[in-house]
Amino acid sequence: MLDQRNGKPHERLAQLLAPEMDAVNALIRDRMASEHAPRIPEVTAYLVEAGGKRLRPLLTLAAAKLCGYDGPYHVHLASTVEFIHTATLLHDDVVDESLMRRGRKTANLLWDNKSSVLVGDYLFARSFQLMTETGNLRVLRILSNAAATIAEGEVLQLTAAQDLSTTEAIYLQVVRGKTAALFSAATQVGGVIADRPEPEVQALFDYGDALGIAFQIVDDLLDYWGGDATGKNIGDDFRERKLTLPLIKAHAKADAEERAFWTRVIEKSDQQEGDLDHALALLNKHGALEETRQEALAWAAKAKAAMQSLPQSELRDLLIDLNDYVVARVS
Amino acid sequence: MLDQRNGKPHERLAQLLAPEMDAVNALIRDRMASEHAPRIPEVTAYLVEAGGKRLRPLLTLAAAKLCGYDGPYHVHLASTVEFIHTATLLHDDVVDESLMRRGRKTANLLWDNKSSVLVGDYLFARSFQLMTETGNLRVLRILSNAAATIAEGEVLQLTAAQDLSTTEAIYLQVVRGKTAALFSAATQVGGVIADRPEPEVQALFDYGDALGIAFQIVDDLLDYWGGDATGKNIGDDFRERKLTLPLIKAHAKADAEERAFWTRVIEKSDQQEGDLDHALALLNKHGALEETRQEALAWAAKAKAAMQSLPQSELRDLLIDLNDYVVARVS
Numbered sequence: 001m002l003d004q005r006n007g008k009p010h011e012r013l014a015q016l017l018a019p020e021m022d023a024v025n026a027l028i029r030d031r032m033a034s035e036h037a038p039r040i041p042e043v044t045a046y047l048v049e050a051g052g053k054r055l056r057p058l059l060t061l062a063a064a065k066l067c068g069y070d071g072p073y074h075v076h077l078a079s080t081v082e083f084i085h086t087a088t089l090l091h092d093d094v095v096d097e098s099l100m101r102r103g104r105k106t107a108n109l110l111w112d113n114k115s116s117v118l119v120g121d122y123l124f125a126r127s128f129q130l131m132t133e134t135g136n137l138r139v140l141r142i143l144s145n146a147a148a149t150i151a152e153g154e155v156l157q158l159t160a161a162q163d164l165s166t167t168e169a170i171y172l173q174v175v176r177g178k179t180a181a182l183f184s185a186a187t188q189v190g191g192v193i194a195d196r197p198e199p200e201v202q203a204l205f206d207y208g209d210a211l212g213i214a215f216q217i218v219d220d221l222l223d224y225w226g227g228d229a230t231g232k233n234i235g236d237d238f239r240e241r242k243l244t245l246p247l248i249k250a251h252a253k254a255d256a257e258e259r260a261f262w263t264r265v266i267e268k269s270d271q272q273e274g275d276l277d278h279a280l281a282l283l284n285k286h287g288a289l290e291e292t293r294q295e296a297l298a299w300a301a302k303a304k305a306a307m308q309s310l311p312q313s314e315l316r317d318l319l320i321d322l323n324d325y326v327v328a329r330v331s
Numbered sequence: 332m333l334d335q336r337n338g339k340p341h342e343r344l345a346q347l348l349a350p351e352m353d354a355v356n357a358l359i360r361d362r363m364a365s366e367h368a369p370r371i372p373e374v375t376a377y378l379v380e381a382g383g384k385r386l387r388p389l390l391t392l393a394a395a396k397l398c399g400y401d402g403p404y405h406v407h408l409a410s411t412v413e414f415i416h417t418a419t420l421l422h423d424d425v426v427d428e429s430l431m432r433r434g435r436k437t438a439n440l441l442w443d444n445k446s447s448v449l450v451g452d453y454l455f456a457r458s459f460q461l462m463t464e465t466g467n468l469r470v471l472r473i474l475s476n477a478a479a480t481i482a483e484g485e486v487l488q489l490t491a492a493q494d495l496s497t498t499e500a501i502y503l504q505v506v507r508g509k510t511a512a513l514f515s516a517a518t519q520v521g522g523v524i525a526d527r528p529e530p531e532v533q534a535l536f537d538y539g540d541a542l543g544i545a546f547q548i549v550d551d552l553l554d555y556w557g558g559d560a561t562g563k564n565i566g567d568d569f570r571e572r573k574l575t576l577p578l579i580k581a582h583a584k585a586d587a588e589e590r591a592f593w594t595r596v597i598e599k600s601d602q603q604e605g606d607l608d609h610a611l612a613l614l615n616k617h618g619a620l621e622e623t624r625q626e627a628l629a630w631a632a633k634a635k636a637a638m639q640s641l642p643q644s645e646l647r648d649l650l651i652d653l654n655d656y657v658v659a660r661v662s
Contacts, residue, residue: 036504037486091452095445114426117448118485121422124452125478128459132471140463140471147456154449155368173367 009321013058016315020061021054023075028082031126043107043119047086050102056186057082059211059319063190063204066315073134073193080143081186083127088150088182090120095158096240139189146185153177157242164251164267166243172213179219180212187211203309207319210303215326217296220244222329224280225289235276241266245295247279249288258282293330300327340652344389347646351392352385354406359413362457374438374450378417381433387517388413390650394521394535397646404465404524411474412517414458419481419513421451426489427571470520477516484508488573495582495598497574503544510550511543518542534640538650541634546657548627551575553660555611556620566607572597576626578610580619589613624661631658 007015014021028048034040057078064074092098093106094113100106108116124147131143157174160166187208191201223237224246237244243266251262261278264270283289300323307320324331338346345352359379365371388409395405423429424437425447431437439447455478462474488505491497518539522532554568555577568575574597582593592609595601614620631654638651655662 034483034486036501037483037490039486039490040483088452091448095448113444114489115486117422117426118482118489120452121419121455122479122482122486124455125475125482128475129472129479132468132475135468137463137466137468141460144456144459144463148453148460151449151453151456152365152368152371155365155370155446155453158445158449159368159370170367 009325017061024078027079059186063187067194069194080127080130083123087120087123090116146181149181162241175216179216183212184208203306206306210299214299245292246288250286253286340656348392355409358410390517394518398525400525411458411461414454418451418454421447477512480512493572506547510547514543515539534637537637541630545630576623577619581617584617
């Protein structure tokens with residue numbers, strides 16, 4: 001149940017973990033510095049201080065704390081996770097040729113693609129330095145595996161784009177790569193660094209995995225559903241011809257005439273006035289938006305169930321509530 | 332002394348380390364695979380099998396072997412070093428907007444910039460997985476530090492380009508980043524994995540550092556000096572307005588009229604017919620090419636001296652000879 005007493009779950013998480021997040025922010029500021037190349041902290045600060053929710057480092061801090069960890073390295077791991085996230089944002093914006101992110105100009109627009117590529121590389125390297133400082137080899141394996149899965153998911157998304165034969169299984173693979181891999185690594189390392197028994201570590205992984213998938217499905221759904229409040233423009237994915245879950249579902253149920261429409265607008269890139277409206281009508285006709293919404297809710301329920309297997313605590317319950325918040329935008 | 336009996340030093344190194352290099356090639360092929368994204372091995376194979384000299388992995392194998400290492404992990408480390416190198420090549424070609432490398436079309440031209448960025452990220456992540464498998468935390472520190480230094484050097488090069496106030500000290504910093512950091516890490520980890528005493532590890536680092544600097548200075552010199560044999564077009568750096576050592580030295584000795592010339596062609600990007608010839612005349616007039624050559628020779632001598640502090644062996648002497656080979660192109 002969504003407890004509204006003290007604000008939204010991620011805000012309450014941030015309140016509860018404020019001292020740890022201060023330490024994370026200090027470490028990030030320290031490590032984004034560069035003695036020789038001032039362009040690096042310029043670009044990094046622009047992104048890091050853009051006012052994101054810091055959901056990923058909060059997940060790591062919360063997981064470590066609810067596991068009773070009392071060492072110093074959850075701060076390194078949370079900073080690692082945020083650096084990996086920031087590096088992927090920089091590279092994503094180059095790959096997607098994006099001009100805006102979170103309502104501000106992207107770094108590739110303000111500086112150039114070159115800076116975004118190279119500063120991203122620097123942050124990846126910094127993230128590996130940070131995780132190495134923990135001295136925990138299992139944590140290193142988990143996070144370097146996650147980094148590989150993220151890049152693999154991005155390449156898969158690139159080659160699957162504009163391809164109407166993309167299946168729901170491939171979509172799930174892409175989503176695990178681009179979003180869920182870092183969520184699940186973020187929560188799992190919290191349990192590993194606290195040296196918790198394997199079932200708890202697995203539950204933390206399952207929680208992050210399912211939460212990340214729910215998060216991304218909601219994001220993709222809002223691209224056809226959202227209003228002004230979401231800060232997204234309806235139809236961006238349609239215009240970029242991305243094969244997201246709503247479109248995959250509608251295409252699977254399409255008759256011959258509808259298939260010809262999808263082939264024209266997605267594979268042949270021939271989009272005309274009124275095509276987005278027609279696409280939305282087809283998504284509704286086949287119940288693709290509602291089915292997508294149900295899948296997001298099912299993943300959120302799965303995340304909750306995984307977390308419920310851990311001992312009760314205020315943090316645990318907040319992490320459970322976080323799922324309601326993530327899917328609230330489509331509830 | 333350059334021993335010509337059995338070919339060039341790097342060829343003799345490759346002969347001597349053929350079984351280990353076979354293992355490296357097998358590991359690289361194994362790890363560049365991707366279950367889900369066939370684009371990844373396509374792009375990687377194109378680069379890895381482009382017929383480079385594999386100098387960096389050979390350095391790691393040679394260092395480990397001359398230190399008497401008899402475990403399995405020098406193969407992982409050599410593969411790590413080659414993956415980091417390949418990833419930086421992919422990203423460099425995007426940043427430099429290159430069309431050709433080693434006489435072939437670049438990956439960003441054959442596929443696209445997106446694939447080059449994302450496959451590069453994948454190879455970075457794979458390199459961190461590989462080094463993590465060694466379980467040696469000092470090796471992880473050295474290689475993640477090297478990755479950060481490489482990216483920092485690339486950013487520094489980007490911001491120093493077209494800037495005539497670039498000093499020789501900044502140039503050296505860039506060269507350490509873009510080239511020497513990976514050479515020195517490649518040799519140093521060979522000693523670390525073999526658990527050699529600190530003075531030997533330091534000598535291996537010093538060797539790689541100086542060899543890498545000599546290598547890059549020679550490369551930059553050949554951009555104004557080389558002929559067809561080098562496979563480089565004379566004047567590429569001039570046209571890209573890169574501040575390399577010959578230009579920095581000539582600019583430092585320029586009179587007012589010459590400074591106006593450099594400002595026009597480098598900072599204002601106003602290059603006309605005959606400007607490259609005039610630039611070459613100025614480089615010769617001030618002895619900038621000869622001075623640059625002397626610096627390359629001095630760094631090569633430094634590398635030899637560092638290696639000479641290690642116990643004599645065939646591999647050690649080959650690594651010493653390698654310096655003659657590197658500077659032979661300008662001798």
